[in-house]
Amino acid sequence: MPHALVVVDIQNDFCPGGALAVPGGDEVIPTINAMIPNYDVVVFTQDWHPADHNSFYDNHEGAEPYSVIEVEYGQQILWPRHCVQGTEGAALHADLDTSRTDLILRKGFRRHIDSYSAFFENDRATPTGLAGYLRGRGVGRLTIVGLAHDYCVAWSAVDAAKLGYEVGVVESACRAIDLNGSLAAARRRMTQAGVALL
Numbered sequence: 334m335p336h337a338l339v340v341v342d343i344q345n346d347f348c349p350g351g352a353l354a355v356p357g358g359d360e361v362i363p364t365i366n367a368m369i370p371n372y373d374v375v376v377f378t379q380d381w382h383p384a385d386h387n388s389f390y391d392n393h394e395g396a397e398p399y400s401v402i403e404v405e406y407g408q409q410i411l412w413p414r415h416c417v418q419g420t421e422g423a424a425l426h427a428d429l430d431t432s433r434t435d436l437i438l439r440k441g442f443r444r445h446i447d448s449y450s451a452f453f454e455n456d457r458a459t460p461t462g463l464a465g466y467l468r469g470r471g472v473g474r475l476t477i478v479g480l481a482h483d484y485c486v487a488w489s490a491v492d493a494a495k496l497g498y499e500v501g502v503v504e505s506a507c508r509a510i511d512l513n514g515s516l517a518a519a520r521r522r523m524t525q526a527g528v529a530l531l
């Protein structure tokens with residue numbers, strides 16, 4: 334059964350110098366480039382927000398970065414403005430080897446819904462279409478790597494396990510934001526969902 338590599342959000346804004354830099358974010362790129370030839374299907378995700386996106390703190394008067402608000406689908410962290418559609422910050426990092434990529438999936442483009450997971454937006458109901466794509470390619474196993482370990486990687490891995498895939502996260506090819514213990518919590522959620530932490 335085909336095995337897919339899902340490479341999450343290796344974008345300039347999540348790398349050192351970027352708007353929402355994940356510590357050591359660019360360190361995973363050589364590891365990921367070396368992994369790519371070992372998979373049948375290679376998918377990259379790209380966080381891709383409109384400028385007026387609801388997840389940006391500066392779109393909420395008086396709000397502080399990393400504060401939490403209540404929205405229709407529950408809690409939403411207000412992030413620094415990042416990965417705005419068409420900007421250099423939203424581009425995939427230039428050192429990432431995109432030559433063998435089958436699909437680049439953009440997510441987070443709906444103004445009122447954030448999307449951490451590569452499968453469902455944060456309302457947990459709106460599909461991104463990735464499950465349909467992977468089904469069409471006959472994929473049964475997934476390996477997930479990238480940024481950030483505790484947000485987009487973890488949410489994607491938990492959803493993939495719930496969808497019935499055999500899922501592994503290669504932790505040496507991930508880096509975390511780690512807000513208030515979010516990495517430990519994400520590891521617990523992944524393990525509970527049946528994700529193998531490798």
Ligand code: VGL
Pocket residue numbers: 342347380412449480481482483484485486
């Ligand atoms: C991410 C926060 C906001 C991620 C994306 O890629 O983990 N985190 N948008």
Ligand code: ZN
Pocket residue numbers: 380382388415416441
């Ligand atoms: Zn985002």
